[in-house]
Amino acid sequence: MSTSSLSRRHFLMGTALAGSAAFLGLPRMARAEALDKLTVGFIYVGPKDDYGYNQAHAEGAAALKSIPGVTVVEEENVPETIDVQKTMESMINFDGATLLFPTSFGYFDPHILEMAAKYPDVRFEHAGGMWQADKHPTNVGSYFGYIGMGQYLNGVVAGHMTKTKKIGFVAAKPIPQVLLNVNSFLLGARSVDPTITCQVIFTGEWSLAVKEAEATNALCDAGCDVITCHVDSPKVVIETAAGRGAYVCGYHANQSSLAPDKYLTGAEWNWSKVYTDMITATMAGEPIPNFVRGGLAEGFIKMSPLGPAVTPEAKADFEAKQAEILKGGFAVIKGPLKDNKGNVIAAEGEAFVETDVKLESMDYLVEGVLGSTS
Amino acid sequence: MDNDIGLWAIPIAILGGAIRVSTPFLFVSLGEVLTERSGRINLGLEGTLVFGAMSGYAVACLTGSAWAGVAVAALAGAVFGLVHGLICSLPKVNDIAIGIAMMLLGMGLAFYFGKPFIQPVAPDLPSIPFGGWSGLPQLEAALNVNVLFLIGAALSVFFWWMLRSTRIGLILRVVGDSTDAARAMGLRPAIIRTLATGAGGAMAGVGGAYLSLYYPGSWNEGISSGQGLMAVALVIFARWNPIACFFAALLFGGAGALGPALQSVGVSSGYYLFYAAPYVLTLGVMIAISSPSRAMTGAPGELSLTK
Structure with missing residues (x-):
């Protein structure tokens, strides 16, 4: 990675922070209080209408669009490589996403972990990840269902x-x-x-x-x-x-x-219920637990x-x-x-x-x- | 259903796989033989294949006719080939670089226009059951031969004859072997090469339509996994001979079926190794038949690879 892209990225991050500070007049306190606006980013490894894994997540994301104040940004066909880091950075810096759902298994280590260290104010939720309290940052969470x-x-x-x-x-x-x-x-x-x-x-x-x-x-x-x-x-x-x-x-x-x-x-999968619950909690200012699991009884999966x-x-x-x-x-x-x-x-x-x-x-x-x- | 055929499953699966999987290889490589015999190389056929798969599937969905899809895929492939041919007719243009650009363009356009067609189900191409006599469901399935495969087999013989014994074949070979000789005969190499590339593109488009309309029989962005690129290599492997292309395509198809077939009879460890079989096979055959004295036998003299 060249130094020029690094400095450009840091510059963008700096302006974004300065901008939000100027507009709000106070440091970001997102987690402590209820929000009236939230931008959520979804990243899929394949096409989002594949009759499969990605479609299941995209249907969940589509359910969020009816919640007032929530903006959903999506990108599909993102490989499990450095590409996903670029996608995450652009969602954070250009779209202002503060909650990301990089849904593919291979996004977790090292890509999400690196981004989480770089953007501590952004929340990363990963499907199927092996989040461990002693090893991984607290702004990373993992959710999955007992399918x-x-x-x-x-x-x-x-x-x-x-x-x-x-x-x-x-x-x-x-x-x-x-x-x-x-x-x-x-x-x-x-x-x-x-x-x-x-x-x-x-x-x-x-x-x-x-x-x-x-x-x-x-x-x-x-x-x-x-x-x-x-x-x-x-x-x-x-x-x-x-x-x-x-x-x-x-x-x-x-x-x-x-x-x-x-x-x-x-x-x-029944991600629309899971995502709706998570976003409703975030909007109300409540934290999302770092380790979320559920099965048939909790409505995470269905037959x-x-x-x-x-x-x-x-x-x-x-x-x-x-x-x-x-x-x-x-x-x-x-x-x-x-x-x-x-x-x-x-x-x-x-x-x-x-x-x-x-x-x-x-x-x-x-x-x-x-x-x-x- | 009591049809445990034990280890016989492997040769039957390889036979079935050879017939099912080889058709795209066959069409792309036959098309590339025409193109390369005229002295051009078109590396963009992977993109043409993917675009053919998309356009064929889309048209089959919209019209309800799989054959309309094949026709449109051929047409789209011909357009891609002609564009490649025309650009390469300009002075000082490198056909390999254009090929790579066309490959990316074809895939990008296919993904862009193909979005709304991932979900719908299109009609399949018909196949002819040749295995009814056996009473063995495995063999019946393996011998369910698609019409396009038969057309491809016939075309490989036809192209072989055409290149050898017809005026069109002679013109193609002259243009491919020596631009100067072709000019002296009053031929116009640029036009002939462009037409040959167009014909090659049409063949690749049909190969793509086979992927999306018969086997595996649906359109998605990962449909190709590199068949178009492998088919271009296969042409060199087959020494620019259409009939050899047919057998090389069968070999590649059969080798691809080896991995799943071995797992299904219980040889389950090391499957990543078996999946590499087609590539190991290619390397092995290349080494076995290579010789410093006749390494490029059959190669057209004007090919940018050999110059």
Whole structure:
């Protein structure tokens, strides 16, 4: 980075601070009192209408536009590189954003952390980040939902609907959130029939259309007849799998319109509720907690309406287990449980409930998942 | 459905992958063969491919006809090719630099105009089931051959014949091998090269339409993952021979299917390595067939790469 760009940036920051001080006549005390104006920035790694991860966040951001006094600025297709730092700086300096939602996983370290140190008055909220009180700045927060529970419910329906007793999962990268989804999908199906196995194929990237289509075809060739995925845009997987005659479970957003007959249900984000709550709190001058988590019960995630193919038994079981999860304290990962290499994950009687932070460092695939993490 | 075919899944997946994935490689490389045989190199085909994918998908959405989409993609590709050809006809213009500029322009325009078409679903191109005799769903799926693939295969034979035995082929080769000889024959190299680049662009546009209208069959900004660039390299690999392009495209497609297929039969560790298979394969074949004495056999003499 050249010195000229640094000095220009510092100059801009200086003028912005001086400007606000001149207009208000006092130093910024944003956090202590209610606001009447707030500019919020959203940054997406892909297109915001991708039937997937980015669309889910963009729908949440769109819900904020109706709150009086809130201005939403957005930028899409921002790579997880120095580019996201430039985007954050321009949102802060030119748009006057004081609350940023850089939504992609890879934005956190080092990009958000560097920006947070440079702009201590700006609040950074990251989806899925590993915020730790002893390591990370206090103007950074992390929020996420227990969407593994949604994949568990997907698995319950899949367990009823599979005839080959083999279900498939197209996964992007072997990070904890993805592994928890794969494991939950299988364990949901195994709650119906313990002989079911789940084949996982990793594509290695969040968005690779041709490879996702090839992976889906390979799963169908291997005899999987219910398929779900964890990639940024599930459109290709859903269309390819349905084209091959397999049932599909959705992820991130509702994809039922892509395969109306084959779509069983789906695990969807409900960011509009989460974002509305956070912005309402900020406007009222209340702080946002640094570590926000929630599941089905808190309205962070929701399930797509069941598709026409779902049998009455599957529906009844799905509804019973959803009610169980809504009570709170539900554990998908519970003993006796081994990983697919034979190591003990949980002994008899041991259980990791959905809120357990240990689940956020998952590095194994449970017994019954065919695949490996590396 | 009791069809556990065990390790047979791998060759079947590679066969299926070769047929499904190779078509964009095939069209782009056939187009580039025409262009390079005339003495120009068009590196911008990646942008043409992406723009073809977008325009084809958009038109198919709006008209409800996938073939209308293919036609418009070809037309758009031809326009990109002609623009490249015309700019390169000006004196002292570097065709490689223009190619890169056209690539960025094509992608940028495609992303800009493609925004409203990420969500809608367009009709797919038809395919012909050749595997009905087998009774094996895996093989039936692998042998579900798209019409464009068959057209591409036929075109590769046709281009080979055209370059070898027709007047048009002779003109292309003369222009590509020696500008001076072409001028002496009364030909106008700049016009012929521009037309050849236009034809190459049209082919690349059709390759893009295959991506968005058949496999994977939807438009989004990450649809291409570099097929257009790889196809340009594939032309050199195939030594500017259209029939060799066909087999090289099949090889690349099949190698790309290897990673997912191996994971599906349980060879799951080291998948990043298997995903590098097409590139390792290219390197290996290049080393195997390289020789200092005939390194550039078949290369057109006027190509800026070889001059």
